[in-house]
Amino acid sequence: MPNRFAQVRKWWLWLALLALLVWSMGATEFDLTQLLHLGTTFSFITENWLPPQWNVLGEALSNSLITLQIAFVGTSFGLVFGLLFSFITARTTPVPRWMHTLLRTLLSFIRSVPEIVWGLLFVPTLGLGPFVGVVAILLHNVGVLGKLIAELIEAAEKGPQEAIIATGGNRLHVLRFAVLPDILPNIYSQYFYRLEVAIRTSLVLGFIGAGGLGNMLFLDFKVFEYQAVAVEVLVIMLLVVLIDTIGGYVRKRTI
Numbered sequence: 001m002p003n004r005f006a007q008v009r010k011w012w013l014w015l016a017l018l019a020l021l022v023w024s025m026g027a028t029e030f031d032l033t034q035l036l037h038l039g040t041t042f043s044f045i046t047e048n049w050l051p052p053q054w055n056v057l058g059e060a061l062s063n064s065l066i067t068l069q070i071a072f073v074g075t076s077f078g079l080v081f082g083l084l085f086s087f088i089t090a091r092t093t094p095v096p097r098w099m100h101t102l103l104r105t106l107l108s109f110i111r112s113v114p115e116i117v118w119g120l121l122f123v124p125t126l127g128l129g130p131f132v133g134v135v136a137i138l139l140h141n142v143g144v145l146g147k148l149i150a151e152l153i154e155a156a157e158k159g160p161q162e163a164i165i166a167t168g169g170n171r172l173h174v175l176r177f178a179v180l181p182d183i184l185p186n187i188y189s190q191y192f193y194r195l196e197v198a199i200r201t202s203l204v205l206g207f208i209g210a211g212g213l214g215n216m217l218f219l220d221f222k223v224f225e226y227q228a229v230a231v232e233v234l235v236i237m238l239l240v241v242l243i244d245t246i247g248g249y250v251r252k253r254t255i
Contacts, residue, residue, distance in 0.1 A: 052234070053227035056220075060213060060235045067212035068239060070133040070205070071198035077134075078141025079191050085142065086149035087175065093153070104147075111143025115201045119208050133210030137198045148190050152183040192247025199240060213239075 024030075087093055089103045118136035126132050206214020213232060220228045 048224075048226040049230040051227065052230040053225070054231060056228045056231050057235075060216065060232050063211075063213040063216045064235050064239050066130055067199060067202045067206070067214065068243075070130050070202040070210065070212055071137060071195055074134045074137025074202075075141050075191065075195045075198045078138045078194070079145050079187075081138070081142045082145030083149055083187075085146040086153060089146060090150040090153035104150075107143045107146045109143070110139055111147065113140070115140045116204055116208065119205045119210060123209060128209035128211075130211045132208075133202050133205040133212070136205060136210075137201060140201075141194055141198070145190060145194060149183070149187060152186050153179055188250055189247075192243065192250060196240060196243050196247065199236075199243060203236065 085103055085107060089100060089107060091100060093100075115136040118139050119132050122132050122135055126135065202210065202212055203214035203217065206212045206216070207218045209215065213236060217229060217232045217236075220226075220232065
Protein backbone atom coordinates (compact mmCIF):
# COMPACT_ATOMS: atom_id res chain seq x y z
CA MET A 1 0.00 0.00 0.00
CA PRO A 2 2.76 2.55 0.85
CA ASN A 3 4.50 1.76 -2.47
CA ARG A 4 1.26 2.36 -4.40
CA PHE A 5 0.79 5.67 -2.58
CA ALA A 6 4.36 6.69 -3.48
CA GLN A 7 3.75 5.84 -7.16
CA VAL A 8 0.53 7.86 -7.25
CA ARG A 9 2.27 10.81 -5.62
CA LYS A 10 5.10 10.58 -8.17
CA TRP A 11 2.63 10.59 -11.06
CA TRP A 12 0.83 13.61 -9.60
CA LEU A 13 4.17 15.38 -9.31
CA TRP A 14 4.98 14.70 -12.96
CA LEU A 15 1.51 15.92 -14.00
CA ALA A 16 1.98 19.08 -11.97
CA LEU A 17 5.35 19.73 -13.62
CA LEU A 18 3.83 19.12 -17.06
CA ALA A 19 0.98 21.52 -16.31
CA LEU A 20 3.49 24.12 -15.12
CA LEU A 21 5.50 23.66 -18.32
CA VAL A 22 2.42 24.09 -20.54
CA TRP A 23 1.32 27.16 -18.57
CA SER A 24 4.82 28.70 -18.84
CA MET A 25 4.97 27.97 -22.57
CA GLY A 26 1.75 29.92 -23.03
CA ALA A 27 2.97 32.85 -20.95
CA THR A 28 6.28 33.04 -22.85
CA GLU A 29 4.60 32.66 -26.28
CA PHE A 30 6.70 29.56 -26.92
CA ASP A 31 6.29 28.47 -30.55
CA LEU A 32 8.56 25.90 -32.19
CA THR A 33 7.36 26.97 -35.63
CA GLN A 34 9.17 30.27 -35.11
CA LEU A 35 12.44 28.34 -35.32
CA LEU A 36 11.71 27.90 -39.01
CA HIS A 37 12.56 31.58 -39.41
CA LEU A 38 16.13 31.11 -38.15
CA GLY A 39 17.25 31.19 -41.75
CA THR A 40 16.55 34.93 -41.85
CA THR A 41 18.88 35.36 -38.86
CA PHE A 42 21.68 33.58 -40.70
CA SER A 43 21.00 35.71 -43.76
CA PHE A 44 21.19 38.86 -41.63
CA ILE A 45 24.56 37.74 -40.21
CA THR A 46 26.06 36.89 -43.59
CA GLU A 47 24.83 40.13 -45.15
CA ASN A 48 25.73 42.52 -42.30
CA TRP A 49 28.44 40.87 -40.21
CA LEU A 50 30.68 39.63 -43.01
CA PRO A 51 33.41 40.31 -43.83
CA PRO A 52 34.63 41.13 -40.29
CA GLN A 53 36.18 44.54 -39.75
CA TRP A 54 39.64 43.32 -38.78
CA ASN A 55 41.07 46.80 -38.17
CA VAL A 56 39.32 46.83 -34.75
CA LEU A 57 41.07 43.60 -33.68
CA GLY A 58 43.83 45.41 -31.77
CA GLU A 59 41.33 47.52 -29.80
CA ALA A 60 39.16 44.44 -29.19
CA LEU A 61 42.13 42.48 -27.81
CA SER A 62 43.09 45.41 -25.58
CA ASN A 63 39.55 45.67 -24.22
CA SER A 64 39.33 41.89 -23.80
CA LEU A 65 42.34 42.13 -21.48
CA ILE A 66 40.41 44.63 -19.31
CA THR A 67 37.40 42.28 -19.36
CA LEU A 68 39.62 39.39 -18.24
CA GLN A 69 41.17 41.52 -15.49
CA ILE A 70 37.73 42.56 -14.19
CA ALA A 71 36.63 38.92 -14.06
CA PHE A 72 39.93 37.72 -12.56
CA VAL A 73 40.11 40.30 -9.76
CA GLY A 74 36.41 40.00 -8.88
CA THR A 75 36.43 36.20 -8.85
CA SER A 76 39.74 35.93 -6.96
CA PHE A 77 38.66 38.24 -4.14
CA GLY A 78 35.25 36.58 -4.20
CA LEU A 79 37.01 33.26 -3.56
CA VAL A 80 39.09 34.70 -0.71
CA PHE A 81 36.11 36.17 1.14
CA GLY A 82 33.85 33.25 0.20
CA LEU A 83 36.39 30.82 1.63
CA LEU A 84 36.54 32.74 4.91
CA PHE A 85 32.75 32.81 5.22
CA SER A 86 32.41 29.14 4.21
CA PHE A 87 34.31 27.86 7.25
CA ILE A 88 31.82 29.62 9.51
CA THR A 89 28.67 28.80 7.57
CA ALA A 90 29.50 25.08 7.27
CA ARG A 91 27.29 23.16 9.73
CA THR A 92 30.25 21.01 10.79
CA THR A 93 32.04 24.07 12.18
CA PRO A 94 31.50 24.38 15.96
CA VAL A 95 30.11 27.93 16.16
CA PRO A 96 26.79 29.13 17.64
CA ARG A 97 23.72 28.18 15.60
CA TRP A 98 22.64 31.82 15.26
CA MET A 99 25.93 32.59 13.53
CA HIS A 100 25.33 29.80 10.98
CA THR A 101 21.85 31.15 10.29
CA LEU A 102 22.95 34.79 10.08
CA LEU A 103 25.79 34.15 7.65
CA ARG A 104 23.80 31.73 5.49
CA THR A 105 21.04 34.33 5.21
CA LEU A 106 23.59 37.01 4.33
CA LEU A 107 25.20 34.84 1.63
CA SER A 108 21.76 33.96 0.23
CA PHE A 109 20.90 37.65 -0.04
CA ILE A 110 24.22 38.55 -1.70
CA ARG A 111 24.01 35.86 -4.38
CA SER A 112 20.28 36.48 -5.01
CA VAL A 113 21.13 39.92 -6.39
CA PRO A 114 22.45 39.65 -10.00
CA GLU A 115 25.76 41.28 -10.84
CA ILE A 116 24.06 43.76 -13.19
CA VAL A 117 21.91 45.01 -10.28
CA TRP A 118 24.96 45.39 -8.02
CA GLY A 119 26.61 47.33 -10.84
CA LEU A 120 23.62 49.65 -11.24
CA LEU A 121 23.60 50.25 -7.48
CA PHE A 122 27.28 51.20 -7.37
CA VAL A 123 27.57 53.30 -10.54
CA PRO A 124 26.06 56.43 -8.87
CA THR A 125 28.53 56.20 -5.95
CA LEU A 126 31.66 54.63 -7.48
CA GLY A 127 31.29 56.14 -10.94
CA LEU A 128 31.84 54.52 -14.32
CA GLY A 129 34.81 52.26 -14.91
CA PRO A 130 36.15 48.72 -14.38
CA PHE A 131 36.10 48.93 -10.57
CA VAL A 132 32.29 48.85 -10.57
CA GLY A 133 32.44 45.57 -12.47
CA VAL A 134 35.01 44.17 -10.05
CA VAL A 135 32.85 44.98 -7.01
CA ALA A 136 29.69 43.57 -8.61
CA ILE A 137 31.39 40.28 -9.55
CA LEU A 138 33.15 40.09 -6.18
CA LEU A 139 29.95 40.43 -4.16
CA HIS A 140 28.01 37.88 -6.19
CA ASN A 141 30.88 35.37 -6.03
CA VAL A 142 31.19 35.76 -2.27
CA GLY A 143 27.61 34.52 -2.00
CA VAL A 144 27.99 31.73 -4.57
CA LEU A 145 31.43 30.42 -3.60
CA GLY A 146 30.73 30.82 0.12
CA LYS A 147 27.75 28.47 -0.22
CA LEU A 148 29.47 25.97 -2.53
CA ILE A 149 32.63 25.69 -0.42
CA ALA A 150 30.58 25.39 2.80
CA GLU A 151 28.82 22.38 1.24
CA LEU A 152 32.18 20.89 0.27
CA ILE A 153 33.40 21.28 3.86
CA GLU A 154 30.27 19.56 5.18
CA ALA A 155 30.76 16.67 2.73
CA ALA A 156 34.52 16.25 3.38
CA GLU A 157 35.77 12.79 4.39
CA LYS A 158 35.34 12.26 8.13
CA GLY A 159 38.07 9.63 8.52
CA PRO A 160 41.11 11.95 8.27
CA GLN A 161 39.39 14.49 10.52
CA GLU A 162 38.75 11.90 13.23
CA ALA A 163 42.34 10.66 12.96
CA ILE A 164 43.76 14.15 13.57
CA ILE A 165 41.43 14.71 16.55
CA ALA A 166 42.42 11.30 17.95
CA THR A 167 46.10 12.31 17.88
CA GLY A 168 45.42 15.50 19.82
CA GLY A 169 44.85 17.93 16.96
CA ASN A 170 42.50 20.90 17.33
CA ARG A 171 39.90 22.27 14.91
CA LEU A 172 42.44 24.40 13.04
CA HIS A 173 44.61 21.33 12.47
CA VAL A 174 41.58 19.48 11.12
CA LEU A 175 40.80 22.28 8.67
CA ARG A 176 44.42 22.68 7.59
CA PHE A 177 45.50 19.05 7.25
CA ALA A 178 42.26 17.13 6.61
CA VAL A 179 39.50 19.30 5.18
CA LEU A 180 41.43 21.65 2.87
CA PRO A 181 43.51 18.93 1.10
CA ASP A 182 40.30 16.97 0.54
CA ILE A 183 38.26 19.81 -0.98
CA LEU A 184 41.03 21.81 -2.70
CA PRO A 185 40.63 20.18 -6.15
CA ASN A 186 36.89 20.96 -6.09
CA ILE A 187 37.64 24.54 -5.02
CA TYR A 188 39.90 24.93 -8.07
CA SER A 189 37.15 23.53 -10.27
CA GLN A 190 34.53 25.90 -8.86
CA TYR A 191 36.91 28.85 -9.12
CA PHE A 192 37.61 28.36 -12.83
CA TYR A 193 33.94 27.80 -13.57
CA ARG A 194 33.03 31.03 -11.78
CA LEU A 195 35.85 32.83 -13.62
CA GLU A 196 34.39 31.68 -16.94
CA VAL A 197 30.96 32.92 -15.84
CA ALA A 198 32.50 36.21 -14.65
CA ILE A 199 33.98 36.86 -18.10
CA ARG A 200 30.53 36.68 -19.67
CA THR A 201 29.12 38.76 -16.80
CA SER A 202 31.78 41.46 -17.21
CA LEU A 203 30.70 41.78 -20.84
CA VAL A 204 27.14 42.58 -19.70
CA LEU A 205 28.48 44.97 -17.05
CA GLY A 206 30.27 46.80 -19.86
CA PHE A 207 26.81 47.85 -21.10
CA ILE A 208 26.37 50.00 -17.97
CA GLY A 209 29.80 51.61 -18.16
CA ALA A 210 32.15 49.08 -16.54
CA GLY A 211 34.45 49.28 -19.56
CA GLY A 212 36.18 46.43 -21.35
CA LEU A 213 35.01 44.52 -24.39
CA GLY A 214 31.36 44.68 -23.30
CA ASN A 215 31.35 48.46 -23.53
CA MET A 216 32.95 48.33 -26.98
CA LEU A 217 30.41 45.72 -28.10
CA PHE A 218 27.51 47.82 -26.81
CA LEU A 219 28.67 50.99 -28.58
CA ASP A 220 29.20 49.21 -31.90
CA PHE A 221 25.76 47.59 -31.67
CA LYS A 222 24.18 51.00 -31.08
CA VAL A 223 25.68 52.46 -34.27
CA PHE A 224 25.04 49.26 -36.30
CA GLU A 225 28.75 48.51 -36.82
CA TYR A 226 28.00 44.81 -37.19
CA GLN A 227 31.26 43.98 -38.97
CA ALA A 228 33.15 45.28 -35.93
CA VAL A 229 30.78 43.31 -33.69
CA ALA A 230 31.73 40.13 -35.57
CA VAL A 231 35.37 40.59 -34.56
CA GLU A 232 34.45 41.34 -30.96
CA VAL A 233 32.24 38.24 -30.71
CA LEU A 234 35.10 36.14 -32.08
CA VAL A 235 37.47 37.56 -29.44
CA ILE A 236 34.88 36.77 -26.72
CA MET A 237 34.65 33.17 -27.90
CA LEU A 238 38.44 32.79 -27.92
CA LEU A 239 38.66 34.30 -24.42
CA VAL A 240 36.10 31.87 -22.97
CA VAL A 241 37.77 28.89 -24.71
CA LEU A 242 41.15 29.99 -23.32
CA ILE A 243 39.87 30.13 -19.75
CA ASP A 244 38.08 26.80 -20.14
CA THR A 245 41.29 25.18 -21.45
CA ILE A 246 43.39 26.56 -18.59
CA GLY A 247 40.75 25.49 -16.05
CA GLY A 248 40.63 21.99 -17.52
CA TYR A 249 44.42 21.72 -17.34
CA VAL A 250 44.52 22.85 -13.70
CA ARG A 251 41.69 20.45 -12.75
CA LYS A 252 43.49 17.59 -14.46
CA ARG A 253 46.70 18.36 -12.54
CA THR A 254 44.99 18.68 -9.17
CA ILE A 255 42.25 16.01 -9.13
